[in-house]
Each structure stands twice: as structure tokens, then as C-alpha cells.
Amino acid sequence: MAPVKKQVSSDSAQYCVIAAPFGRLGIWTEMVEGSLMLSGIEYLPASATLVSPQNQLAKEAEKQLKAYFQNPHHEFDLPIKSSGTEHQQKVWRNIQTIPVGKTKTYGEIASKIKSGPRAVGTACGANPYPLIAPCHRVVSAQGIGGFMKENSPGLYRQIKLWLLQHEGAL
Numbered sequence: 001m002a003p004v005k006k007q008v009s010s011d012s013a014q015y016c017v018i019a020a021p022f023g024r025l026g027i028w029t030e031m032v033e034g035s036l037m038l039s040g041i042e043y044l045p046a047s048a049t050l051v052s053p054q055n056q057l058a059k060e061a062e063k064q065l066k067a068y069f070q071n072p073h074h075e076f077d078l079p080i081k082s083s084g085t086e087h088q089q090k091v092w093r094n095i096q097t098i099p100v101g102k103t104k105t106y107g108e109i110a111s112k113i114k115s116g117p118r119a120v121g122t123a124c125g126a127n128p129y130p131l132i133a134p135c136h137r138v139v140s141a142q143g144i145g146g147f148m149k150e151n152s153p154g155l156y157r158q159i160k161l162w163l164l165q166h167e168g169a170l
Contacts, residue, residue, distance in 0.1 A: 012030050012031035013028060013029070013030035013039065014028070014029050014030070014054050014055055014058060015027070015028055015051065016051045016052060016053040016054065016058050016062070017044060017048050017049060017050050017051040018050065018053070018062045018065065018066075019050060020043075020065070020069065021069055021162065021166075022043075022046075022158065022159045022162040022163075023043065023044055023045050023046040023048070023155070023159065024043075024044035024045065024046060024048040024050070025041055025042070025043065025044065025065060026040075026041065026042040026043075026044050026048070027040075027041055027053070027058055027061050027062070027065075028040035028041070028042075029055055029057045029058050029061070030081065032081050035079065036055060036056070036057045036079070037057070037079045037080060037081040038057060038061055038078050038079060038080045038081065038129070038132075039080075039081040039083070039128070040081075040128040040129070041061075041065075041128070041129055041130055041131060041132070042130075043130065043155070043156060043159050045155055057078070057079070060078065061078055064076050064077070064078060065131065068131060069166075072100050072101075072166050072167040072168070073100050076131070076132045078132065080129055080132065083128050084123075084126065084128070087115065087119065087123060088123040088126055088127075090113050090115075091109065091113065091115070091119075091120050091123035091124065092123065092127055092129070092133035092135075093133075094109055094112060094113055095109070095124070095127075095133050095134060095135055095137065095138060096132075096133050096134070098134065098137040098138075100167045100168075100169075101167050101168040101169050102137065102169060103137050103138065103139045103164070103169050104137065104138055104139070105117075105138070105139055105140065105141045105145075106118075106120045106121050106124075106138055106139075106140060106141075106145065107141055109138060120138070121138075121145070124138055131163075134163075136159070136160045136163040136164060137164070137167075137169065144157070144160060144161065144164075
């Protein structure tokens with residue numbers, strides 16, 4: 001599978017790829033109004049080529065992500081670029097309140113924010129900051145549920161299972 005890289009509109013964007021226990025993570029950083037911000041994280045297969053972080057924020061993101069892989073209770077403290085629709089942001093903020101080791105269903109989140117479960121699932125699939133806004137903690141009422149309806153659903157499902165096991169939610 002050839003991963004599709006997120007499109008970032010800025011000429012100042014930088015991309016790196018770091019190792020993760022379940023494969024690789026792509027990290028986007030970019031200058032936003034004079035400040036370096038995290039503009040995206042993407043799950044990649046283990047076959048993706050590693051690319052060293054080239055700026056301080058990317059190096060800090062790598063450090064914090066590795067800390068999370070050692071300790072699922074690690075709290076991220078990274079400047080992130082605002083993105084998404086108002087609805088998506090509401091879903092992502094709500095997901096950030098789910099404690100490590102716990103899950104909520106798409107329906108529970110939908111009920112809380114006065115939305116529909118499918119709309120919550122769509123917002124999860126569009127999340128540019130997985131792990132920081134931990135959509136893997138959102139599950140179906142009938143089981144683990146879908147995860148990132150992109151090119152390789154098997155890969156993303158395996159990542160979701162790994163993350164939930166890592167956090168003690170399975």
C-alpha cells in the first residue's frame with residue numbers, strides 16, 4: 001500500500017515519518033501566523049520510509065509520541081493548527097475527555113453533542129490529530145467499530161486494536 005500524504009497548503013510545511021509499535025506515523029508541521037504548529041498526524045504501514053524530524057516541533061512531537069507508547073497516560077502538550085468544521089471540532093473536543101482505558105460509543109457521543117452516530121464516525125475518520133484526539137477510544141455499540149475508512153481498513157483496525165490494548169481498554 002502506498003500511503004496518501006495529507007495535503008498541506010503552506011510552503012513552510014515539513015513532513016517526517018517516525019517508527020511506532022504498530023507501524024509508522026507521519027507528522028506534519030507548518031508555520032501558522034508566525035508560529036510553528038502541528039498540522040497533522042497520519043497512521044502509516046511499517047513499510048513507509050522513515051524520515052527524520054527536521055524542526056524542533058517535529059522532534060518534540062516524536063518525543064511525546066514515544067512517551068505515549070511507553071506510558072498510555074502521557075498527556076500531549078503540542079501546539080496544534082486549528083482545523084475541521086465546527087461539528088468535527090465538537091466531536092474531537094468531546095473525544096479528548098474520554099479517559100485512557102475507557103471507551104464510548106459513537107451513539108453516546110452523538111447523544112451528548114446532539115448529533116448522529118454516523119456524523120460522529122465521519123468526524124472521527126477526518127480527525128487530523130489521532131492519538132491527541134483519541135478517536136480509537138470511540139467504538140460501535142456492537143463491537144470495536146470501524147476506523148478511518150481509507151485505503152487499508154485492515155491496517156487501521158489493527159492499529160485501533162493495538163491502541164486499545166495498550167491503554168487497557170480491551
